[in-house]
Amino acid sequence: SAVISQKPSRDICQRGTSLTIQCQVDSQVTMMFWYRQQPGQSLTLIATANQGSEATYESGFVIDKFPISRPNLTFSTLTVSNMSPEDSSIYLCSVRTGGGKLFFGSGTQLSVL
Amino acid sequence: GENVEQHPSTLSVQEGDSAVIKCTYSDSASNYFPWYKQELGKGPQLIIDIRSNVGEKKDQRIAVTLNKTAKHFSLHITETQPEDSAVYFCAASIQGSSNTGKLIFGQGTTLQVKP
Numbered sequence: 001s002a003v004i005s006q007k008p009s010r011d012i013c014q015r016g017t018s019l020t021i022q023c024q025v026d027s028q029v030t031m032m033f034w035y036r037q038q039p040g041q042s043l044t045l046i047a048t049a050n051q052g053s054e055a056t057y058e059s060g061f062v063i064d065k066f067p068i069s070r071p072n073l074t075f076s077t078l079t080v081s082n083m084s085p086e087d088s089s090i091y092l093c094s095v096r097t098g099g100g101k102l103f104f105g106s107g108t109q110l111s112v113l
Numbered sequence: 114g115e116n117v118e119q120h121p122s123t124l125s126v127q128e129g130d131s132a133v134i135k136c137t138y139s140d141s142a143s144n145y146f147p148w149y150k151q152e153l154g155k156g157p158q159l160i161i162d163i164r165s166n167v168g169e170k171k172d173q174r175i176a177v178t179l180n181k182t183a184k185h186f187s188l189h190i191t192e193t194q195p196e197d198s199a200v201y202f203c204a205a206s207i208q209g210s211s212n213t214g215k216l217i218f219g220q221g222t223t224l225q226v227k228p
Binding site (some may be wrong): 041076101 | 145147149154155156157158159162202208214215217218219220221
């Protein structure tokens with residue numbers, strides 16, 4: 001398994017502002033992902049964070065709204081830009097280990113007023 | 114693309130009874146099927162997974178079965194305990210050297226175990 005630390009654990013933000021979420025893993029991993037979980041809903045993949053290159057975004061998500069950095073094999077950030085109340089969700093960092101299993105961080109609970 | 118349907122959306126059982134959650138998937142190329150447990154305020158926790166080369170896997174009180182022909186898989190929890198109360202998600206993906214193995218999740222099942 002992997003130990004994944006995610007910060008902040010929760011935040012309340014004003015509309016129009018941006019929030020950067022950090023994800024730190026205790027070991028080097030090739031694959032890191034960011035998911036969104038809207039209230040009472042399932043998990044939706046936002047993007048794959050690629051080390052040393054631009055992230056790969058899923059349909060419905062764009063880089064201008066969710067810029068992602070992946071400077072090395074243990075760290076990534078997700079920024080939620082120009083926030084609106086519709087962005088209120090749990091944002092989850094996840095990593096895939098060499099065995100192919102996917103593990104999640106504890107999530108960032110974001111509320112936008 | 115892959116689509117995963119999960120049933121039921123809510124499930125209430127008495128402590129000690131068994132609970133079964135079922136999922137169906139659409140892409141016959143899917144070969145990896147994990148189950149996650151999510152407690153309130155926490156991230157999803159991987160509890161068991163199965164690959165398409167086996168039909169059943171068991172770990173203590175939990176087991177997963179896979180029917181590739183029918184494209185469905187199920188989670189079985191025996192001797193349920195109050196601490197089993199949580200939201201459970203199934204997922205499916207295609208894992209191989211040429212793809213990222215993106216997980217597609219079911220809608221989730223809220224399990225309540227009554228003492």
